[in-house]
Amino acid sequence: MEKILVHICCGVDSVYALRYIKEQMPTAEPVGFFYDPNIHPEEEYNLRWIETKRVCDSLGIECIKGEYEVDVWMERVKGYENEPERGERCTICHDLRLEKSAEIAKQIGAKYLTTVLMMSPKKDFDVLKEIGERVANKYNIEFVSFDFRKNGGTEKMNTLSRQSQLYHQNYCGCIYGLFGQKKNVEFYPELVSFSKGRLAGSTQELLFIKQIRLFSENLGLNCFEQEFTFIGWRVISSILKLNSKEIYHKVLPYSVSIKGVLRDKIKEKIETENKVIYKLYKSTVEIWKIEDIDNFVWDKLRYNTDPVFIVQQDLNPEDKIEIQLKTEFDPTLKSRNLIIGNPNSYKKEFFYSDTDYYGKGGYSLTEIFSFIEKNVTQIKEGDLGVVILGANYCGKVGEKVFYTLSSKDILSI
Ligand code: SF4
Incomplete structure (x- = not known):
């Protein structure tokens, strides 16, 4: 059976395109190739890979995961950072991905090459065709241009994508495209990881x-x-010092920010069944002592409320407390x-x-x-x-x- 190597960029673009290829070339064996070092950051790259794998596995199609050569991509597009989408940077980006795909197609003995990038209405079909034919020619294979979008292809893709509950990204892939798409914003949630673990909504x-x-x-x-x-909540920075020494602490979700530096002392100690609550003189900030703060889960919704710091040590009335907290809501x-x-x-x-x-x-x-x-x-x-x-x-x-x-x-x- 002749093989056709299909360059794949994401689950959504491949969910209908792969079915279409199977229909149009019933005697050929499609092999997927996920080579997309243009996707930033790496978590996003892995997410798109997992969704691509889900689509390929459901169709019984083998899919090869390419290297995440982000440095190669960055080097290649140097000088074209400010190009608009569909401009010169995108041509270079397609060129890199399709050239590698042609190389792999040759390695696995495929006779044909194509790309599901042709599914996206945001991509220039003629540019992709020209690049595909040029790189395929270099490796002595044949590039097949599929007009996946015709006859309601885009609607069929959307329906299949919804049915499979595929992750639908909201930007093409690279940081420069994202910067161009979202102007005048203070930060890009797509590029920010505020947490060491897996923060809700990340x-x-x-x-x-x-x-x-x-x-x-x-x-x-x-x-x-x-x-x-x-409503998402993140800590941007938090400091809790006891007698000038920083102590291990956590901040209760949905605590609001504190303006400047708060210097205070313990006014009151309240013992409850599962925690000790320390109240302060000058502010409504509370400090809670809890035995096992690492396994503590707060199960009540509390929005925009007074800050609560959680510690696992006892505090004394003579302790000098210094607190700073910056949080953010989304x-x-x-x-x-x-x-x-x-x-x-x-x-x-x-x-x-x-x-x-x-x-x-x-x-x-x-x-x-x-x-x-x-x-x-x-x-x-x-x-x-x-x-x-x-x-x-x-x-x-x-x-x-x-x-x-x-x-x-x-x-x-
Ligand atoms: S916008 Fe998309 S196609 Fe263009 S360079 Fe960035 S990732 Fe590549």
């Missing part, structure tokens, strides 16, 4: 969920994602619950997809994979459902969303 959290979905689907399990919007963040198997099943096992702001808590992929693998028969037969809840460490938002929608609603979304 690309890292989404990548974690998508990895579990890919793993489960490859075991033949049904998966469904329940997306929700919530009302448009999204997270999701992943439901594996039947949500109606009597028995359910819950895991969380995020960690706390400090990268503590949460589960590892290995823990979740091993649970799913051990219980695959039960899940398949509908006796057990596995739910990965999103946005746990900022008020158990995912859990609240899961219980407000009945199983019937979940199935009919």
Whole structure:
């Protein structure tokens, strides 16, 4: 069987294009090649790879993951950073990706080469055709230009993408394209990682969920994602000093910023069942002493409230306290619950997809994979459902969303 190497940039662009290629060339064997060092940052690159893999696996198509040669890409586009989209930088970017694809096509003995970039209405079809033919010619293979968009191709792609719940990126891939697309913004959430772990609503959290979905689907399990919007919260910087010495602490989610530096002393100590609350003289800031702060999960929603610092040591009335805190809120963040198997099943096992702001808590992929693998028969037969809840460490938002929608609603979304 003749092979056709298909350069792939993301799950969305490949979900219909691969079906179309199979239909148009039924005697050829498509092999995917994900080579996209233009995607920034690396978490985003991995996310698009996982979604590409999901699409290829569901169609029984092998997909090769290329190297993430971001330095090669950066070097190649030097001097073209300010070019608009569809300009000279994009031509260089296509050239690099298609040239590598042609090289790999030759290596695996493919007779044909194509790219799903031709699916995107934002790409110049003629430029891609010209580049594809030139690089294919160099390696003595044939470039096939598919007009995937014709006969309602774009609508078919959107429908399939929605049905598969594919991650739909909101920028082409590189930082320069993103800078051009979003002008006059203070920061780019797509390029910021505020946390050491998997903060709720972050690309890292989404990548974690998508990895579990890919793993489960490859075991033949049904998966469904329940997306929700919530108010995100991040610590930009926090300092808590006790007698001029910084101490290990955490900040309770949704604490607001403190203006300048707060210098204070303990006014009152209140002992409760699970914590000691220290109140201060000059401000409404509280410091809580909790035994195991690394495994502490705050399960109540609290928005824009007085700052609370959490420590694991006792404080004394004579301690000189110095506090600084800068936080940020984002009302448009999204997270999701992943439901594996039947949500109606009597028995359910819950895991969380995020960690706390400090990268503590949460589960590892290995823990979740091993649970799913051990219980695959039960899940398949509908006796057990596995739910990965999103946005746990900022008020158990995912859990609240899961219980407000009945199983019937979940199935009919
Ligand atoms: S905008 Fe897209 S095609 Fe253009 S250089 Fe950036 S990643 Fe490549």
